[in-house]
Amino acid sequence: MSVTLVFVEVQNGTVKKASREALALALSGSDHVAAVTFAAEGAELAASLPGVTTLYHVTGAGDLYQPDVHASTLEALIKEKGITALLASHSGRSRDLFPRVAARVKASLVTDCVEVDLAGKSVVKPVYAGKLMARMRTTAPVSLLTLRPNVFPADLPAGKGSPEVVAVAAADVAPRSKVVEVVAGEAGKIDLAEAAVIVSGGRGMKNKENFALLQDLADALNAGVGASRAAVDGEFADYDMQVGQTGKVVNPKLYIACGISGAIQHFVGMKTSKIIVAINKDAEAPIFKKADYGIVGDLFEIVPLLKAEIEKAIG
């Protein structure tokens, strides 16, 4: 019996939407789906995992992510439980964990997939930041895949039973490296990779202080704030806000580009957004050829108007 295992991440006590996307995909293509979590909530999550047969709840791994402990625990699960595929959302955690596990079990690993055929061992992932798409075949007995957030449906089957919870002790290994501390980011900062709406600023923002204007608009939309490379290189914005080929690739339903010209290296980082809005005073800016809706004008005038109008619309 081949089992598909899903690595489940938890935020604020509930299964992350991006993890539900991985679960839904696994359940659509495999009869035997198990889940694994390192979260303290453990057994309490079972009720939100309908259709999953077993939930492996790892205990004793400590409060901090320790790469070697986590990787060895998953390595043992894969080897002992007949796992042929391990799925996760393409998150900060899976990005670090999956390569370590893949090397240990000599698995095929493809990250950031946007199409997956589990039975056919065929996946599609964007390469060159999405300038091209690559169809890849995995040939090893075990496949590890991470899925781009906001691409796959997150609906879990209704009317199915909850999994049996099985406690698993974390692997007892001498770690090669050690995480000593996590320094929290700004409270409430929305992770761009999973954001549903992003407001982004470019060279046209002129300075760091002006980004407060974008934050106001973002707050009205419950959005994340992004930036172009020009804005980051000009030190108007932090690097973790950069969207583009040398920053984050994002996939929201709405992307509002303010004062961004639309260089290809930026565009590829956000072009799969469902709707792109451009606000730029230069009518010739390439962004207008790519945006669904554009307004030619002064962003310092347009953005506050837009915030007020959005508050009225969704108020």
Place this chain on the structure above:
Amino acid sequence: MNIFVCIKQVPDTEASLSVEGGRKVRESGLKWVISPYDEYALEAAIQLKEKAAGSTVTAVTLGPARADGVLRTALAMGATAGVHVETTEELDHLTIAHCLAAAIRKCGEPDIILTGKQAIDGDAGMLPLFLGEVMALPAANGVIAMEVADGTVKAEREIEGGARERMELTMPCVIGATKGLNTPRYPSLMGIMKAKKVEVGKFTPEDLEIAVAEQSVMVEALSAPEEKAPGRVIEGEPAEAVRELVRLLRDEAKVL
């Protein structure tokens, strides 16, 4: 310190790409550069060398003959030696990690290996961690700040939502660099002249006894993604245009 830095040659970020033969990037007319994240690794390596007298920086690359270009750039920036694992085969990242690890071992025991958090062609983000696994060394990826002292690397890595993880790694170790770690220098004219004359070490995967016949991941097809049709510019006075935009977002696009 015996410092190694693994770099990859990729098309420039401004390049528009097209496909030939269904599974290859058309190479004619492309400008090739060091993958941007590898530049941060290279700069960090050169800074470490400058701080510890008697250190060497060996730049290692894997790729076809044209990849020699990135070794020349690395040497011009301040690397002291270059190694080229020359192959035209398409290898998966685990095989590449085995090749690079074997090439590094041929040149001596490393104290630290640096590379970029991902190459901007395959966008896989696996190599630094694969190198750590195949060499049985501690590894951290996405490193935005680091401090090297007394045989330990204290590294800060970016995680999500602006949070950072502080890690301690006993040397030798592998560090995957990201933007923010430093500002890469430009090669000097004299460096460029000198770099041309350096003889780089050359290996093939066969020389390194790495099997390339079986790949765990194979690219079957490359294609250009569907481009959506250009949208429309909303005309009118600012207040009027904004009202129309919000109406379209709500009623037509249904994203509000």
